[in-house]
Amino acid sequence: MTEIKKLVEGHEKFLTQDFEKQKDLYRKLSKEGQSPKFLVISCCDSRVEPAQIMNTAPGEIFVIRNVANLVPASNSEKKLMCTSAAIEYAVKHLKVRHIIVLGHSQCGGIKALMEVEHSFDEDYSFIDPWVSIAENARLSVQKKNKDKSFEELCNICEKISIKYSINNLMTFPWIKEKCESGELNIHGWYFDIKTGALLAYRGEELIPVGELIT
Template sequence: MPLRKLAAGFLDFQRDTFAPKRQFFDQLAQKQEPKVAMIACSDSRVDPAILTNSESGDIFMVRNVANLVPPCARDEEKHGISAALEFAVIALEVQHIIVFGHANCGGIKALLTNDPTTAEEHEFIHNWLDIAGEARRRTLIAARNQPLEVQLHKLEREAIKTSLSNLLTFPWIEQRVRDGRLRLHGWHFDLHSGSIDVYVASEDRFLPLTIDLIAELQDG
C-alpha cells in the first residue's frame, strides 16, 4: 500500500526529525535562503537531495523529464522551468545552478531511439525532448558506430551540456555568470556505480566528483 508507506514515513519524520529540530524548522518557516538551485530529472530512482545528504532549505529543486532547460523564450506561453529559474536567480539569488542528469534516463533513451510511440502516445514528452535535439545529433555523429549503451551514455552528458548552454540564453543568468555572482555546473549520477561525474567546461569532459575538483570549479 504505497500511500500507507508514505504516511508512515511522514510520521517517522515528524517524530524523529521535525520535533528534535523544531527551532531549525521554525527558522525555515520564516524564509528560504538556498545557495544552490538544481535542475533534476523527475525519475523516482534519482533524488538529488537524498544523494547529497542535503537538509531542508539547502536546494531549490526543479524537476522535469530528462532534467532539461529550455532556451529563453519571451512569449505568451506558460514557462514553468523558466519561472522557477527566474525566482531562484533573481529573488533568492542562488550562487550555483546544477544540471543533474543520470544514467538509464527513459526520456533520453526515447529521444535517442526516436521511439514512435513517444510521439503517438506522449505528445507533451515528445515536444519537450526536442530541447535536446541538437545533443542527439552531436551524439549520433560522434558515436554513430557505437553500441546503443555507449550512445546513451554520451547523450545523457550531451543533454546536460545543452541545458548549460540554454541557461546562458537567459540574460539575468548570463549577466550573473559574467560578473561572478553565479556559477553553472553539470553533474551526472550513475545508478550502477553510485558515482557522480562533473562537467569540466575548460576540458569539455566529465570527471569523477571529488572535494578537490569541486573546490577548483567553485573558485576557478
C-alpha cells in the same frame, strides 16, 4: 490503500525522527523563509533525489525537476515556461549563487529522445515536444558515434545533454549577466545510479566531484 499506508507511516516516522531533530531549523525556515545558495535542475526519475545524493538539509537547495533535467532556451514556446519560471524565481528572487544541471544514468527521457525521430505522436503529445529540447544533442551524438550501441549512445547523450542545457541557460540575459559579473556559477554534474558516483564537468571532461575541492 495498502500502498498509501507506506507513505502515511513514512510521514509518522518523519515527524518522530527527522522533524524532531530539526524542529528548530523548520521553525526558522517557517519564520524567515528560504535562502538557498544552490539551484539544482534534476530529472523526475524516482531513483534520483538531489537532497539525498548531496546530503543537504531543508532549505539548502532549490530543486527543479523535469523529464531528463532539460533547460529550454529563453526563446522557447510558452508551453515550455514552467522550468523557465522556476529558474527565474531562483535567480532573481532567491538570488542563488550556483546552478547545477544534474544528469543521471539510465535516463528514460534521454532514451525516449534517442529511440525515435520525433513526429509528435499523439500518444506522447507532451513528452515528445519536451525532450526535443535536446534534439541537437541527439543529432550530435549520433553523428559522432556511428559505431556505438544504442545503450552507449544513450549514455553519451545523458552526459552531452547537460552541456546543451548549460548553453541554454546562458541564453537568458539575466543569467549571462550574473555569470559574467561573478554573482552566479553554473555547473554540470552527472549521477551514476548503479555506483552512486557523482561526476562534474571541468571543461569538457567529467571528473569525480570531490576533485573540485582538492
